[in-house]
Amino acid sequence: MISVRLPDGSIRQFEQAVTVADVAASIGAGLARAALAGRVDGVLVDTSYLISKDVDLGIVTDKDQDGLEVIRHSTAHLLAYAVKTLYPEAQVTIGPVIENGFYYDFAYKRPFTPEDLQAIEQKMQQLAKQDVPVTQRVVSRDEAVAFFAGLGEKYKAELIEAIPSADDIKLYTEGEFTDLCRGPHVPSTGKLKHFKLMKVAGAYWRGDSNNEMLQRIYGTAWAKKEDLDAYLFRLEEAEKRDHRRLAKQMDLFHLQDEAPGMVFWHPKGWSLWQNVEQYMRKRLSAAGYKEIRTPQIMDRTLWEQSGHWQNYRENMFTTDSEKRDYAIKPMNCPGHVQVFNQGLRSYRDLPLRYAEFGACHRNEPSGSLHGIMRVRGFVQDDAHIFCMESQVIEEARAFNLLAMSVYKDFGFTDVAIKLSLRPPKRAGSDEVWDKAEEGLREALRACDLEWEELPGEGAFYGPKIEYHIKDAIGRSWQCGTLQLDFVLPERLKAEFVAEDNSRQRPVMLHRAIVGSLERFLGILIEQHAGSFPFWLAPVQAMVLNITDRQGEYATEVAHRLQEQGFSVDTDLRNEKITYKIREHSMQRVPYLLVVGDKEMEAGVVAVRNRKGEDLGQLSIDELVNRFKTDIADRS
RNA sequence: GCCCAUGUAGCUCAGCGGUAGAGCACUCCCUUGGUAAGGGAGAGGUCACGAGUUCAAUUCUCGUCAUGGGCUCCA
Numbered sequence: 001m002i003s004v005r006l007p008d009g010s011i012r013q014f015e016q017a018v019t020v021a022d023v024a025a026s027i028g029a030g031l032a033r034a035a036l037a038g039r040v041d042g043v044l045v046d047t048s049y050l051i052s053k054d055v056d057l058g059i060v061t062d063k064d065q066d067g068l069e070v071i072r073h074s075t076a077h078l079l080a081y082a083v084k085t086l087y088p089e090a091q092v093t094i095g096p097v098i099e100n101g102f103y104y105d106f107a108y109k110r111p112f113t114p115e116d117l118q119a120i121e122q123k124m125q126q127l128a129k130q131d132v133p134v135t136q137r138v139v140s141r142d143e144a145v146a147f148f149a150g151l152g153e154k155y156k157a158e159l160i161e162a163i164p165s166a167d168d169i170k171l172y173t174e175g176e177f178t179d180l181c182r183g184p185h186v187p188s189t190g191k192l193k194h195f196k197l198m199k200v201a202g203a204y205w206r207g208d209s210n211n212e213m214l215q216r217i218y219g220t221a222w223a224k225k226e227d228l229d230a231y232l233f234r235l236e237e238a239e240k241r242d243h244r245r246l247a248k249q250m251d252l253f254h255l256q257d258e259a260p261g262m263v264f265w266h267p268k269g270w271s272l273w274q275n276v277e278q279y280m281r282k283r284l285s286a287a288g289y290k291e292i293r294t295p296q297i298m299d300r301t302l303w304e305q306s307g308h309w310q311n312y313r314e315n316m317f318t319t320d321s322e323k324r325d326y327a328i329k330p331m332n333c334p335g336h337v338q339v340f341n342q343g344l345r346s347y348r349d350l351p352l353r354y355a356e357f358g359a360c361h362r363n364e365p366s367g368s369l370h371g372i373m374r375v376r377g378f379v380q381d382d383a384h385i386f387c388m389e390s391q392v393i394e395e396a397r398a399f400n401l402l403a404m405s406v407y408k409d410f411g412f413t414d415v416a417i418k419l420s421l422r423p424p425k426r427a428g429s430d431e432v433w434d435k436a437e438e439g440l441r442e443a444l445r446a447c448d449l450e451w452e453e454l455p456g457e458g459a460f461y462g463p464k465i466e467y468h469i470k471d472a473i474g475r476s477w478q479c480g481t482l483q484l485d486f487v488l489p490e491r492l493k494a495e496f497v498a499e500d501n502s503r504q505r506p507v508m509l510h511r512a513i514v515g516s517l518e519r520f521l522g523i524l525i526e527q528h529a530g531s532f533p534f535w536l537a538p539v540q541a542m543v544l545n546i547t548d549r550q551g552e553y554a555t556e557v558a559h560r561l562q563e564q565g566f567s568v569d570t571d572l573r574n575e576k577i578t579y580k581i582r583e584h585s586m587q588r589v590p591y592l593l594v595v596g597d598k599e600m601e602a603g604v605v606a607v608r609n610r611k612g613e614d615l616g617q618l619s620i621d622e623l624v625n626r627f628k629t630d631i632a633d634r635s
Numbered sequence: 636g637c638c639c640a641u642g643u644a645g646c647u648c649a650g651c652g653g654u655a656g657a658g659c660a661c662u663c664c665c666u667u668g669g670u671a672a673g674g675g676a677g678a679g680g681u682c683a684c685g686a687g688u689u690c691a692a693u694u695c696u697c698g699u700c701a702u703g704g705g706c707u708c709c710a
Contacts, residue, residue, distance in 0.1 A: 103705095111638070111639060112639085113639090113640095114639095114640080198704095199639090199640095199704060199705075200638090200639060200640090200704090200705085201638070201639065201704060201705030201706070202637065202638025202639065202705065202706055203638080203705070203706045203707090204637075204638095204706055204707065207706075207707075208707080209636075209637070209706075209707040209708080210707095213637060213638050213706075214638090214706095215638075215639085216638090216705070216706080218704095218705080244702095244703095248646070249646090255701095255702085256701085257683075257684095257700065257701045257702085258701095260700090260701065260702090307710090308710070311710070312710060314636095315708090315709085315710085330710070331710060333710090362709080362710080364708080364709070365636050365637090365707080365708065365709090366636070366700095366701085367636060367637070367638090367705090367706080367707080367708090368636090368706095368707080368708060368709070369701095369702090370703090371703095374709080459710050460710060461710075483710095510710095544670090546667080546668075546669055546670095547667040547668070547669095548667065549667080574666080574667070574668095575668090575672095575673090576666095576667085576668050576669090576672085576673065577668070577669055577670060578668085578669085578670060578671060578672070578673095579668095579671080579672055579673080580670090580671095581670050581671055582670095582671035582672055583671085583672085584671095585670095585671055586671080592670080594669070594670065596669055597669095598669085606669085606670080608670060612670085612671080614670075
């Protein structure tokens, strides 16, 4: 007898070994139809899995998160099946599940066109409708290699060869198509209903840019039609928030061919920028940072000394003059060490915190540029803390508090922490790296934070803590960073006089909170979909007159608000009030102040907020109070 | 840097082997209208750049640049 315990605790007994599908059928016909896979003692298996001993069993359906994964994974296989049917010469490689869907990489003699994509999707639909059974068999590794090599599938054979020869390998077959896979898969293609192919893109074989480029087809798949529709709708909504699109609509900035990756800021965009920069400046100043300014261009020898020339030469903009080579600074840190090195420092001066909103330039590969999210010319809220080792943890703790508080002010509350550890290409001894990595772990523990560790992702001079913030539509952005560096102070010969009168190296903490201002503004634009909170809005209020008669009064109202430090414009054009309201509503101005004869006589304004609500008539003083409250609330 | 797609008026986009079109925006005129588009007229383009094919190229081909989507990279 075999006992199968179900998630509700009930136990079913069977005379002999049964499959997951059999158990589902014994419970009900509906469940048998819905079964996509099984969970046997916590392990996902196919519905054809034979249960031959007592187990805990859950039937996985599309209501299950695991069920959705199975659907996506099986849809990737269906994609490969369709491609092999239409283009038998195409070679299959890998097809994993990703967020919201899946992809599959193929090698083919010519690129897939958008028309091919349509044909492939149609073929997938057709194969799904035919409800082709998906069967599984286990073979030895050598058999599997021979099988795929025989088919001329060299990528697949290469993948399998990497598996230990003693291991068994699962092959899944649907119709004419057989693929290597650890599974599980849906029992037949008819379970796959709600999918869509999204795009074709190039992708390197095994993710290595030295390898040939394959063609990746991305797709999305869902359990229900409503889920698919909702996902496509979300994509459309995200597109409406696109910072490039909003920047055009709201006249914030532009990019042009002559300056790839470098931003032309328009008045309103720059106003937004200044709101962020001035805010950061205040926060840094209050936290004991001193702002400095260092040169844009410095001699090659300095960059050789710092190690940047050796590590990043091809990504640095350089220039020369009178037989000297120069580099345009890609980072502020070497400059900051030069300031530190002026004069003799005492341990009493430490920690010394230098901040700079310095414009840096990095010659990023052309293909990686992206709006203002990835640029070649950028400014960070950059600072370097020179301190003693004994001060690192306290500095890290203070930085963490500051960073979290800044994120909160900008409306970001979901922040994930990651710790990037030593990369293969690095400066400094292993001993120093051990010390630096452990130092940051200790700092994180002191902040009572949870973090994820990323081996190999650190900077060449030191490990780093990264702050990833999640935006309004669930995307994650790395903004803040705290990097512990024993290497640059050594290379650039920073030193201070210790208590015992010896000369010692300071430790350097590289840190930023919002990171690249360009990118952070892009994030803010998308986070708020252009409807910036009052304290950040480039134009906080517009005064609109109803007829020419109130033009002078409208100007006076604007002046009085401007005197109080608010960014207020007037729209005195000869247009109907409905027209002006529409236009400035679309510009997402927080407050529209309408003045007609009534308001002019009473010395007030009629206030309309961005939601379209009528806030009634307010005096200028009342309005100023309201504005001040909004600023204090950061709403 | 690599793969694919795209580049037409300020913006969004049609179009096409015979040297260009719409809507919005802009300018002028009429209209002075009370909470999301009043009416009329006008101006505006070396069709990204360079070369080739052709009697003729914005249109076809190739190259360059840029942008977009990915991959790689991101001190």
